[in-house]
Amino acid sequence: MYCEKRNADKLQRLKESIIRFVIDDFINSHHKLLEEINQPSLKARRINGMLTLVYLALTNAAPSYIS
Numbered sequence: 001m002y003c004e005k006r007n008a009d010k011l012q013r014l015k016e017s018i019i020r021f022v023i024d025d026f027i028n029s030h031h032k033l034l035e036e037i038n039q040p041s042l043k044a045r046r047i048n049g050m051l052t053l054v055y056l057a058l059t060n061a062a063p064s065y066i067s
Contacts, residue, residue, distance in 0.1 A: 012042050 016030045025033060034041060040048070056062035 008042065008046075015042060 016033070019030075019033045019037065020026050023033060023036065025036075028036075031041075053062065053066060057066055
């Protein structure tokens, strides 16, 4: 689920290239493109996933393999 910074950066650049290709927009910033398609950055998604797991663990709602 989580990878080292170098691989995360490569994945982020790949995602950016794919979005630019699909939307056919090579001018706007990556942040603007993410807003246009209503998607959070990969970093924000990873943080959200971690926070969700912490919340589930604290409320005893997490699956047994996490608690």
